Amino acid sequence: MAPILCTNCKTERALIKRPKNHKKLCRSCFLTVFEDEVHHTITSSGLFYPGEKVAIGASGGKDSTVLASVLKTLNERHNYGLDLVLLSIDEGIKGYRDDSLETVKRNAVQYDMPLKVVGYDELYGWTMDQVVETIGKKGNCTYCGVFRRQALDRGAKMLGIKHVVTGHNADDVAETILMNLLRGDLARLSRSTSIVTGDSRSEVKRSKPLKYSYEKEIVLYAHHKKLDYFSTECIYSPEAFRGSARSLIKNLEKVRPSAILDIVRSGEDMARLVPVENSSSCACKGTGRSATPVAGDDENIGGCGSQNGRSSGGEMAAMEQELKDNEAHKELEIDVANTMPATKAELKEKLLELPIRSGPRNSKAVSRQVLGTCERCGYMSSQAICQACMLLEGLNKNRPQIQI
Amino acid sequence: MSNKMEEGQLTPPPPQPSSVSVSKRCKKCSVQEATLDSRGAPVCRGCFVKFINTKCVKQVAILGKETSRLITPRDGGVRRYLVGLSMGGVSSTVLVQLLNENVEFQLAKGRNAPFELVFVYVDPHTSLTLQPSSELSSVVGGSIKVEERLRGFRERYPRSEFKRVPLAAALRLRTVDWSSLIPPAGANGGSGGTDEEKKLQQVFDNLPSATSRTDMIRLLTRHVLLNEAREEGCQALLLGSTTTALAELTLAETAKGRGFSLPWLINDGSFPITHHQDPIADTTADAPPTPPTPDGTTADNTTTDAPTTAPNGTTTNITTNSPTVTEDGKGVGGETSSTSMLVYHPLRDLLRKELVTYASLVSPPLTDLLLSDFSSLQSGGAVVSHKNLSIEEVMFRYFEEVEQNYPSVVANVARTTGKLLRLEEDAEKNGRCGVCSMPLDELGDERWRGEIGDPVGDEGGGGGGGGGKGRLCYGCERSIHG
Ligand SMILES: [Zn+2]
Ligand SMILES: [Zn+2]
Ligand SMILES: [Zn+2]
Ligand SMILES: [Zn+2]
Numbered sequence A: 001m002a003p004i005l006c007t008n009c010k011t012e013r014a015l016i017k018r019p020k021n022h023k024k025l026c027r028s029c030f031l032t033v034f035e036d037e038v039h040h041t042i043t044s045s046g047l048f049y050p051g052e053k054v055a056i057g058a059s060g061g062k063d064s065t066v067l068a069s070v071l072k073t074l075n076e077r078h079n080y081g082l083d084l085v086l087l088s089i090d091e092g093i094k095g096y097r098d099d100s101l102e103t104v105k106r107n108a109v110q111y112d113m114p115l116k117v118v119g120y121d122e123l124y125g126w127t128m129d130q131v132v133e134t135i136g137k138k139g140n141c142t143y144c145g146v147f148r149r150q151a152l153d154r155g156a157k158m159l160g161i162k163h164v165v166t167g168h169n170a171d172d173v174a175e176t177i178l179m180n181l182l183r184g185d186l187a188r189l190s191r192s193t194s195i196v197t198g199d200s201r202s203e204v205k206r207s208k209p210l211k212y213s214y215e216k217e218i219v220l221y222a223h224h225k226k227l228d229y230f231s232t233e234c235i236y237s238p239e240a241f242r243g244s245a246r247s248l249i250k251n252l253e254k255v256r257p258s259a260i261l262d263i264v265r266s267g268e269d270m271a272r273l274v275p276v277e278n279s280s281s282c283a284c285k286g287t288g289r290s291a292t293p294v295a296g297d298d299e300n301i302g303g304c305g306s307q308n309g310r311s312s313g314g315e316m317a318a319m320e321q322e323l324k325d326n327e328a329h330k331e332l333e334i335d336v337a338n339t340m341p342a343t344k345a346e347l348k349e350k351l352l353e354l355p356i357r358s359g360p361r362n363s364k365a366v367s368r369q370v371l372g373t374c375e376r377c378g379y380m381s382s383q384a385i386c387q388a389c390m391l392l393e394g395l396n397k398n399r400p401q402i403q404i
Numbered sequence B: 001m002s003n004k005m006e007e008g009q010l011t012p013p014p015p016q017p018s019s020v021s022v023s024k025r026c027k028k029c030s031v032q033e034a035t036l037d038s039r040g041a042p043v044c045r046g047c048f049v050k051f052i053n054t055k056c057v058k059q060v061a062i063l064g065k066e067t068s069r070l071i072t073p074r075d076g077g078v079r080r081y082l083v084g085l086s087m088g089g090v091s092s093t094v095l096v097q098l099l100n101e102n103v104e105f106q107l108a109k110g111r112n113a114p115f116e117l118v119f120v121y122v123d124p125h126t127s128l129t130l131q132p133s134s135e136l137s138s139v140v141g142g143s144i145k146v147e148e149r150l151r152g153f154r155e156r157y158p159r160s161e162f163k164r165v166p167l168a169a170a171l172r173l174r175t176v177d178w179s180s181l182i183p184p185a186g187a188n189g190g191s192g193g194t195d196e197e198k199k200l201q202q203v204f205d206n207l208p209s210a211t212s213r214t215d216m217i218r219l220l221t222r223h224v225l226l227n228e229a230r231e232e233g234c235q236a237l238l239l240g241s242t243t244t245a246l247a248e249l250t251l252a253e254t255a256k257g258r259g260f261s262l263p264w265l266i267n268d269g270s271f272p273i274t275h276h277q278d279p280i281a282d283t284t285a286d287a288p289p290t291p292p293t294p295d296g297t298t299a300d301n302t303t304t305d306a307p308t309t310a311p312n313g314t315t316t317n318i319t320t321n322s323p324t325v326t327e328d329g330k331g332v333g334g335e336t337s338s339t340s341m342l343v344y345h346p347l348r349d350l351l352r353k354e355l356v357t358y359a360s361l362v363s364p365p366l367t368d369l370l371l372s373d374f375s376s377l378q379s380g381g382a383v384v385s386h387k388n389l390s391i392e393e394v395m396f397r398y399f400e401e402v403e404q405n406y407p408s409v410v411a412n413v414a415r416t417t418g419k420l421l422r423l424e425e426d427a428e429k430n431g432r433c434g435v436c437s438m439p440l441d442e443l444g445d446e447r448w449r450g451e452i453g454d455p456v457g458d459e460g461g462g463g464g465g466g467g468g469k470g471r472l473c474y475g476c477e478r479s480i481h482g
Helices: A027-044 A062-077 A098-111 A120-124 A128-135 A140-158 A170-183 A186-192 A215-224 A240-255 A259-271 A314-338 A344-367 A387-398 B045-067 B090-108 B135-140 B146-156 B167-172 B193-205 B210-231 B243-255 B259-266 B279-285 B352-361 B391-405 B407-417 B424-430 B442-452 B474-481
Strands: A053-057 A083-090 A115-119 A163-165 A205-207 B036-038 B041-043 B079-085 B115-123 B161-166 B236-238 B269-273 B339-344
Touching (some): A027 A062, A027 A215, A062 A215, A115 A140, A120 A140, A128 A140, A170 A215, A240 A314, B041 B045, B045 B339, B090 B352, B115 B146, B115 B210, B146 B161, B193 B210, B210 B236, B210 B269, B243 B407, B259 B269
16 A cells, blocks of 8 residues: 655655544644744744743643743754743642653753742742641642642742743633633633733733643644653643533544634634623723733642642532523512412522622622733732732741741 | 434433422422422422523513514514424424413413414435434434424424424525535536435535534534524524533534634624525626635725626625514625524523423323434444544533533523624624635634645635635634645
């Protein structure tokens, strides 16, 4: 049987069936096409300027390793003139980051890029192990998640770098879009679709050059380029909505490979359709819709070492309950308005119970859109004081006095 | 649309909702014994049925208000609604029941009937031989005798009209730009019945996947229903989509790259209808097809052109001033005149599983009208091959599960999507897609190609490179050309 030839160069033997569109390519054409597409993305959205200092958020995993490799290649090939730095976060969980940090250190040598590892202790004054010591195992995931969200930005700021690129791929973006549809969160949906997050008010801009790259192609690229990455499965268990969206996407991809990209396109288009008035009664916000990139506060940020406090389905069940309560309340109102002589006591009970259950969540949903910066750290936040600073305040109160 | 996948299918026997302890009283009437669960509350049979009824009546009342301005003395002041019917789907069957009940209720009170009803089943089967495991054939099974079913409906609801219209009727519609679906060579045929069916089969044979075929059936069905509504002198088209179906639709359309069209699909309101040149007369009699316009030159410089020289051939006839069609006056100056039709979803506040329960509670039960030999989509049914699955099917399975455990989450999806805005400015600037009638987004398409790094002209995306001269939206481009 004659070997199938690459549809691109028509000389080499086709070895790869592209997950994105099932085109059959040879190894070198695949690598080139993959890089060309990222280059297109970078140039068409004007991600960088010559001489820009850019930190690559490096975890040692496939996405950030491929990102580093591709950026290095493109930077040299197309003379972007970028000053690239690897930036890694060490949560301070003994044993957890050791292997992946080793990988990043090797990458730094392989790509001839400076590496900066920033610890939670440097950023927050606390390592995760210390947090666990203080507050116990329960709920430490909250801390890790909140700290992690800001760690790259804070780390970059420490280094005097104003642009962080992350390895988020098309699958991640599609997942976030479906997740926010399921959650009914249009504001986040429109935010999650933009390639650049962080606006003029924030000191650090974030972007995702692999936004249109399929996860499967990233794996193939890493494999065929023989990249050195840390391939252990992440032990982080995604929250229920994300997990649900993830498995749905896998099924959709099987049915129609283009589905991932099509979801991304849908998300970008829908971002234009999100009504502005959705954002609370505050008259002062005056920002356009998706045109304003905002904090990517819901990005899929990988694992912290512990699964404590996460029961799968938890978030979905909580939302179900909340919605049900709201609905029950509404139904009751209608019934009362009509005929139903519901007992006063019963009605009262319902009314009293509602604000307690859903109050905090609702108020957050409204204020989410109005973005300012944290009074203490300057990080973008919808509250006067950002979540990380709030948590830190609590932690610092509990800090054993001996410490100096 | 009336066709199955946004409709729940009854799996026999209808599952009795989790029954509550014997001694409990109904939370609503406090009189009867509660035997059913309604959104967490124990209720009696009567109150459950009333609940379903009320939800539907509320929507119909809204529609009544909306249509009051469309009613002229000429109509005798009587509203007329066209309702999409699916064969065996629980949603549209329940809708038939609820709407008829409403009519009977008014008549019993000595009032006039509030509206006349025409139910239309758009039948893809006379014309299409679908893949064995595609969504539609698994639902309809090929062996279902449509006429027999329709007779069942007519007997039970003698006041309503029930019609069957073959999907191939779509070929006669100018609301579809057929030049983008039929290769020019195949465009000259007569218009005899079997020819039409052959031609439609050809259209479907050219589509790249099960998802594309299901997608196209859905789109063409809508075109046929909208046209029937116009021809039947109706003021609105009603669809039986439940809140579950709307959630499915939201995610399915998103997954097909049609996110931009959701405000028109999920919300109630007027749906745009665009008229295109007759493909057959046009390709033979007209000047040679205009070459695709290069990117960048858009509608701006074309507004004053005569129809025949308009770029991309999306010329539109100024048509139909039927009293039932509302002129929305938003056409591109001189070139387009689009009309519209109200589309409503009276069951939008109900879950599919609630309708399944309801169907077994009314007397006599609706069971006979529902399709029972419906096996392939049952939960737990093994997935034969992903290749032959459609995205709609994947969503159906997914939401079947979510609805079971998180019904309010499901309802919230449709509610949230309903908040998205309709961007009519795009239609004014760029015109509408020749197949789905949604506004085109040329800037978006261009930017997308740039960011993706798609070689231009690869698939004729947006520019009409693939032989067809019509312009297509992102979603239709994907469905038609893969
Ligand atoms: Zn090659
Ligand atoms: Zn802060
Ligand atoms: Zn009752
Ligand atoms: Zn379209």
